[in-house]
Every structure is written in structure tokens, then in C-alpha cells.
Amino acid sequence: MQHLPNDTIDILLDQFGQIETVIGDPNFPTTTDAWGGNDTVTATITQPEAEVTIFGDDNTTLHGQSHGGNDTLTVNVNYGWNAALVVGDAQAMTDDAKGGNDTIDTQDHSMYTNVHAFGDVAGDVSGNSHGGSDTITGAVGWRGFDNVYAGDAGGSMSGTAQGGNDTLDISLNTREGSARASGDAIGSISGDAHGGNDNIILTMSGENVWAGASLSGDSSTSLTDNAQGGDDILTVKISTEYTDDARDMLFGDAPTMSGNAMAATISSPAERPPTFCMAMQRSMIPQHRARSPAARYAQRGRRK
Numbered sequence: 001m002q003h004l005p006n007d008t009i010d011i012l013l014d015q016f017g018q019i020e021t022v023i024g025d026p027n028f029p030t031t032t033d034a035w036g037g038n039d040t041v042t043a044t045i046t047q048p049e050a051e052v053t054i055f056g057d058d059n060t061t062l063h064g065q066s067h068g069g070n071d072t073l074t075v076n077v078n079y080g081w082n083a084a085l086v087v088g089d090a091q092a093m094t095d096d097a098k099g100g101n102d103t104i105d106t107q108d109h110s111m112y113t114n115v116h117a118f119g120d121v122a123g124d125v126s127g128n129s130h131g132g133s134d135t136i137t138g139a140v141g142w143r144g145f146d147n148v149y150a151g152d153a154g155g156s157m158s159g160t161a162q163g164g165n166d167t168l169d170i171s172l173n174t175r176e177g178s179a180r181a182s183g184d185a186i187g188s189i190s191g192d193a194h195g196g197n198d199n200i201i202l203t204m205s206g207e208n209v210w211a212g213a214s215l216s217g218d219s220s221t222s223l224t225d226n227a228q229g230g231d232d233i234l235t236v237k238i239s240t241e242y243t244d245d246a247r248d249m250l251f252g253d254a255p256t257m258s259g260n261a262m263a264a265t266i267s268s269p270a271e272r273p274p275t276f277c278m279a280m281q282r283s284m285i286p287q288h289r290a291r292s293p294a295a296r297y298a299q300r301g302r303r304k
Contacts, residue, residue, distance in 0.1 A: 001065065002029060004037040011043045013050040021053040024071055028058035028090070036069030036089065036100060043074070045110075048081040055122075056102055061092040068100035068120065068132060077141065080110035085122065087154070088134055092123040099132035099152070099164065108141035115140075116148045119166055124155040124187070131164035131184070131196065139171045140179050140211075147179040148186060150220075151198050156187030163196035163218070163230060171203045172211045179213040182220040183232050189219045189254070189261075195230035202248065203237045212247035219254040223261035229253035 004025045011020055024039035036057040043052045056071030068089030075084045088102030099120035106115045116122075119134030131152035140147050148154070151166025163184035170179050180186070183198025195218035202213050214220065217232030234250050253263045 002032060002034045004028070004034060004069070006037040006069075007039045009039070009041045011041075011052070013043065013045045013052060014047055015050070016047050017049040018047065019051045021059075022055070023058050024056045024069065025058050028060050028062075029066075030060055030063060033065040035067045036071070038070045040072045041074070042076075043084070044076045044078065045082050045084075046078050048079050050079070051083040053085045055087045055090060056100065057089045059091050061094060062090050062097035062099075062129070063095050064097065065095075066097045068098065068102070070100045070102060070132075072103045074105045075107070075115070077106075077108045077110045077113050077115075080112050080141070082110060082113040084113075084115045086115070086117045087122045088119045088132065090121050092121050092155075093125050093129040093131075094127040095129060096127070097129045099130065099134070101132045101164075102134045104134065105137045107139045108144060109139070111142040111144070113141050113144050114146040115144070116154065118149075118154040119151045119164065120153060122154045125153045125157045125161045125163075125185070125193075126159045128160045130162045131166070133164040133196070134166045136166070136168045138169070138179070140174055140177045142174045142177060144174070144177045147177070149179065149181040150186045151183045151196065153185040153187065155185065157185045157189045157193040157219075158191040159193060160191065161193040163194065163198070165196045166198045168198070168200045169203075170201070170213065171205070172213060173205045174211055176210045178211060180220055181213065182216045182218065183230065184218045186220045188221045188224055189227040190224045192226045194228045195219070195232070195253070197230045198232045200232065201235045201237065203239065204248070205239045214249045216251040216255065217253050221254060222256040222258065223254045224257075225259045225261065228262045
């Protein structure tokens with residue numbers, strides 16, 4: 001199996017409207033099995049309307065026995081009106097491909113910025129592929145209403161795909177803003193796919209008057225067919241008194257389940273902490289009208 005090199009890439013977006021795409025392993029082989037390098041990518045945004053897209057391996061589909069590298073991807077947003085799409089491995093995975101154990105850190109210290117961060121792929125996980133065990137940390141800025149995080153896939157999971165055991169730690173330190181986080185997929189989990197055992201933590205601090213989040217242990221959409229959820233832990237930490245119109249929704253597996261889909265088996269408290277599922281709501285989360293980072297990237301096409 002071909003092993004790709006370990007790279008370190010630093011990029012500064014310091015021009016108005018600057019758009020950059022960073023690929024950790026350009027031209028990742030698609031006809032032979034390959035193992036991605038353990039790459040480190042850091043992007044810093046200091047001007048408005050700048051957008052960055054990062055793939056830890058490549059904007060392609062991992063086939064066969066290919067394996068994503070263990071990448072460290074960091075985005076710091078320090079101005080506002082920005083967008084970031086950060087993907088641990090690739091566009092999609094199929095066959096027996098495996099995602100790497102990636103670390104993604106997106107820190108938004110600005111306003112009107114949207115971030116999408118996915119541990120393995122921006123699209124779908126299918127076949128018998130397996131997601132890596134990724135760690136995603138995200139801080140949501142002021143009036144950022146389209147912030148989406150998933151441990152494995154920005155799309156769906158199907159076939160006999162298996163989600164990784166991921167950790168997502170999301171912070172809402174903003175007066176107005178929202179986030180959506182899923183342990184495995186944003187889209188549906190179907191077929192005989194199986195979610196991983198994920199740990200999702202949401203911290204609400206500051207004046208969260210019109211802020212809120214939706215957390216799902218496995219899918220932000222649904223579990224169908226013979227899909228099975230993982231043994232997940234969902235935690236909300238509230239360290240502020242200013243939550244008059246805040247809204248948080250938690251789903252142990254997914255908002256809906258159908259067919260022969262199964263929720264995770266919950267052990268007794270003496271054996272392991274139970275899955276935490278609850279909903280708190282006082283008003284609707286405002287809807288952001290700007291295009292998502294993924295939509296922006298799809299529209300402009302790949303840039304090198």
C-alpha cells in the first residue's frame with residue numbers, strides 16, 4: 001500500500017473576499033489502495049468575505065482498502081462574514097475504505113460566520129467503509145446561524161458502513177447563534193449501517209438570549225431499514241443566566257426512526273452512563289439566509 005507524505009501547511013486569508021482550498025494529499029490515488037499522510041493544516045482568516053475549504057486528504061472518494069491519514073486541521077476566524085468547510089478525509093468513502101483519526105478545531109471569534117466541520121467526509125459513507133475516531137472542537141461566533149458538525153459524514157450512511165467513536169465539543173458563547181451536531185451523519189442512516197459510540201458536549205455561556213443547538217447521537221435526520229444507533233453520551237453545560245429565549249434539542253439517536261431501525265442498548269448506570277436525551281425550548285432559532293460553506297464550495301467548484 002502506498003503511504004503518502006506528512007505535510008504541514010499554514011495559510012493566511014488576509015485579503016477581502018479571498019477564497020482558498022487546501023488539500024492535505026493532492027491527487028490521492030483512486031485506482032490503488034493508499035494511506036493518507038498525517039497532515040497538519042492551519043488557516044487564519046483576518047478579512048471579511050473570505051472563505052476556506054480544507055480536506056485532510058483529498059476532495060475525492062476513498063475506494064478499496066484506502067485509509068485516510070490522521071490529520072490535524074485548524075481554522076481561526078478573526079473578522080466576520082466568513083465561511084469554512086473543514087473535512088477530515090475526503091468527499092466520500094465506499095468499499096472497505098477507512099477514515100483517519102482526525103482532530104478538527106474551528107474557532108470563530110467573529111460575527112456572521114458559518115462553519116461546517118465533518119470528521120471523515122463531506123458527503124456519504126457507503127459500502128463497508130468505516131469512519132475514524134475523530135475529535136471536533138467548535139466555537140460559534142456572534143450571529144452565526146449555520147454551523148454544522150458531524151463525527152463522520154456531512155451526508156448519509158448506508159450499506160454496512162460503520163461510524164467511528166467520535167468526540168464533538170461545541171461552544172455557544174454568543175448572544176445570537178445556533179449549531180447542529182451529530183455523532184455520525186447529518187443525513188439519514190439506512191441499510192445495515194451502524195452508528196459509532198460518540199460523545200457530544202455542548203457548552204452554553206455568555207448571554208445566550210437567542211442561541212441554541214440541536215444534538216443527535218447518530219443522525220440529524222433519521223434511522224431507517226436495519227440501521228442501528230451507537231451508545232452515545234450527550235451533555236449540555238449551561239454556565240449563564242441569560243437563556244430567556246434559548247432553545248436546545250437533544251436526540252439520543254435521531255429525530256425519527258422507521259423500519260427495523262434500532263436504538264442503542266442502554267446499560268445500567270452502574271455499568272456505563274446512559275444516553276442523555278431531552279429537549280428544552282422557549283422560542284424558535286432564527287434561520288440564517290446565507291448559503292452554507294458546503295453550498296458555496298459546490299457552486300464555485302474546486303480551486304487549487
